[in-house]
Amino acid sequence: MPQHKSSKKRVKQDIKKKLENNILNSRFKSSIKNFLENIEKKDFQKSSELFKKVNSLAFKASNKGIMKRRAASRKISNLAKLVNSKISPK
Numbered sequence: 001m002p003q004h005k006s007s008k009k010r011v012k013q014d015i016k017k018k019l020e021n022n023i024l025n026s027r028f029k030s031s032i033k034n035f036l037e038n039i040e041k042k043d044f045q046k047s048s049e050l051f052k053k054v055n056s057l058a059f060k061a062s063n064k065g066i067m068k069r070r071a072a073s074r075k076i077s078n079l080a081k082l083v084n085s086k087i088s089p090k
Contacts, residue, residue, distance in 0.1 A: 021066050028057040039086055
């Protein structure tokens, strides 16, 4: 355990930040899961709304440094391909 006052404060801040990061990461993963479930149900109206939410959460996570920017872009790109392939008639 830290002995100095500033070190103790830093530990408290780190714990608080870790909880916030875990909450955002969990929301992002849950939104992806809900999005994929709606794609499977073929509910494209709801899935398009969820795609916007997933997109927002991914870039919010990348801006906060929880996820790398390119990883967020890659995940959004893969989900967009999935949406476009399911919606467009082939």
